[in-house]
Amino acid sequence: MKQLKITNRRPKIVVIGGGTGLPVILRSLKEKDADVTAVVTVADDGGSSGALRKSFNAVPPGDLRNVLTALSDIPELQKQIFQYRFKKDDSTLSGHTIGNLIISATADMEGNIYRAIQLLATMMHVKGHVYPAAEEPLVLHAKYMDGTTESGESHIPKKGKMIDYVTVTCTDENKTVKAGRKVKSSIMDADMVVLGPGSLFTSILPNLMIPEIGEALLKTEAKVVYISNIMTQLGETENVNDADHIKVLHKHLGQKFIDIALTNIGQVPEFYIENEQNEEYLLQVEHDFKGLQEEVPLIISDDFLQLTSKGVYHNGEKVAEEIFKTAFNSQRKIKEYFKNA
Template sequence: MNQLNKNKRRPKIVVIGGGTGLPVILKSLKEKDSDVTAVVTVADDGGSSGALRKSFNAVPPGDLRNVLIALSEIPELQKEIFQYRFKSQDEALSGHTIGNLIIQATSDMKGNIYDAIQLLATMMHVKGHVYPAAEEPLVLHARYMDGTTESGESRIPKSGKMIDYVAVSCAEGRKPVHASRKVISAIMDADMVVLGPGSLFTSILPNLMIPDIGEALMNTEANVVYISNIMTQLGETEGLSDADHLRVLHKHLGGKFVDIAITNIGLVPETYIDEEPNDEYLLQVEHDFKGLQDEVPLIISDNFLELLPRGVYHNGEKVAEEIFRTAFNSQRKVKQFFDNR
């Protein structure tokens, strides 16, 4: 594909992941002149999503809900209603958000999660496309470094052991796992595919371990970008540098498929880490520039920090600007240039 021309069309950007980091990037990308598609993990089994999944044998709605809100252009009051969470004393509705209940009800009405999300995306004036990674709930399985195993996205990080490898299976039976409709075509037609930010083993890899998604990432002509996490996570990435995160991704798919790493070099103040109430995060991810050079052809490093009262986040506007600029100005598969020097 020739260099993207601003007068011809908007770059197609596919973002894959889940958790709290993904909506931050999507909300900022929405403001860019790009065609954005979000592919969202369906392996969550905790909190409100886990309870609805168990009760209805359904795809967990929480990550999908947050992505719909991030890309929606409905008024803020309507977003607040959609995101309202019932209090713990509300008995049967304790901990559930209205949005999760609406997604579950729409899925029941339409008969599947894919059609439900497309209907809600239209109702919520979503700018872009939102697809579940798969159309049925998946179970995440982990093998630890000591050879022991565990299953369940919410249980895996609680063992206190280092994770070696993860895989996914269908929640029911031994059916093969397949990507949702339009996910593979979106990846293959994209100008850029973005992974993260998000929990490495429980938000990003559950999507990549769906066989046809992993295969598409290995074969797409789009540049594949990884947004490195800012902080290490308890039960997942203790002691891992930004280069180590990439090594884990490449190990899982059996080859180097990431072309560009976006990594933070801003320093999180120690006082902020000490005072941070979120016990999920530990220390800042170490920046290993030489290690990154061994894994990817192009590294984009800057101070991408945004320190908020509820946690350490990427500055969505700065990251989105880098993604958009790179997608717009670079040819597909930047690594081909490096491979053929």
Template sequence: MREETFKKRKPKIVVIGGGTGLPVILKSLKEKDADITAIVTVADDGGSSGVLRRSFNAVPPGDLRNVLTALSEIPELQREIFQYRFKSDDRNLDGHTIGNLIISAMTDMHGNIYEAIQLLTKLMRVRGHVFPAAEEPLNLHAQYVDGSTQTGESKIPKKGKKIDKVSVTCVEKERPVKASRKVISAIMNADLVVLGPGSLFTSILPNIMIPDIGDALIETEAKVVYISNIMTQLGETEELNDADHVRVLHKHVGGKFVDIALTNIGIVPEDYIEQEINEEYLLQVEHDFKGLKAEVPMVISDDFLLLTEKSVYHNGEKVAEEIFKTAFNSQRKIKKYL
């Protein structure tokens, strides 16, 4: 009887990342009967987010905005307004989204990004929890294989050099980098922790290079899943296959912590790659099953492709179904971590 009651609770799924891939998965995962927590990168320094980050010396809002929208249950028109991006001759407005401005305003009103996001989750009827990875903006640093360095998430890929490793610091460097409140407890109390999909060096690693998040990923009893990217990215992952992506994660954290690799084996049509309008993406990430098995205990491989006129995406519904099944089967009696 006790086991039956245990099995009926919602599996706790924590998703960590940023960029455009994460909202695709969250939007589909929202429809599952799961307790979802999204932990979102705070190292972005480009575009509207970068301008607002510098203006307010605050956490960049863009990735948080996209996650809030993906998990929101407000009417479509309200989501469209939240995501609307100004195209204006006024330099003060051009390129900014309404959502970015709202998040920045609420952070200014309440004095910190954590309180602002928690209030917005209520106002936007978010199904789940959204936490910034840290409560202050972080600088992302890269060291390339040739020994040179670069600081700035938006600048790192533009060097066109092979990245050896990345790290993060607070903008005010004398302070240690710390995870936002409730982030560590969410990881420790999860049934499943999901990394990605997203840019390996600039969307995923900025989160797990926060020391207490990296430690939590090693220590948690939850299964850790890595969703491999579909395409290689200019200035980040040229020539890296799916096993290489996992090796990079393990190298940065200092040990093997990924339990499951979810990887696409569907073939992106060659003529589609040739007409790919987003020049950031290069070629399809190659599948190395043998290499993955040397890094992780379990590999989930399938055709996870969704091809649109604009780009190549993961099929959110198929990925969410695999994540939910894995989380449900991984449920455990949780010792509450405070």
């Protein structure tokens, strides 16, 4: 059982993940009176990030770029420049973003991705903390239900098979996988740790499979929240409901560790699914309330949908409000407990 701890400060909220869902939540949490830390996956090997990872033998910058932008207080025009992606007809820089190039160049200049991100965070007036989950690129490995295996974050979903388990290694297999600086201590000192939203096997679990991070999640006194995905994902979570997502996470760490499930019960209109531009996303994740009750002590369910011209996302403001309210109420109960003891 997690022990109560007394505190007299802003709640510390650590968000772990990657992909497009993480920045949505971080942008809204930034506006709350909370001490926000983002721990960002470093297993991406596709697109611009993958190309730069290969060229520099360095941590892929894409997810870190999006998180820095989400937490930054620089003017919108500067963010747009940082996020600008070169057109496909540019033979040299095709597909690369300016931000990816800047992060890679800064890491090369500083000799370390951690120092590079801290420098850029200062330059970009980041409100919060951004830490890479590891300080060198990781290789994601998957074992499928049929016993076969595949390696590489961008290759794993393309097999079209149900994934049983994932692990990570360093690109140099003689090295031990280690968490990045301040990652473990941030989790241990947090009031709340948030997982997701993001691809279950390729954005969230790569972080948890770093031994120090997995161990910290099992030992921390912080409440651990899982934000369930809205849509199933091709090659990862076909026919997987919200309770199944949590069962997978518990299976990977060998015990139940998630305290709160935040799940969407709003209905995605059929025409949004039919017109979804991202072919990875298939159908809406089904809600299994009974299954969730068997996995977690607390369920927060609501219509968390944000329908945009680009697709279906979480309503960052509503999700952040629930996260902050839960963290704040936990702190208040802790203070009242010690006051009345």
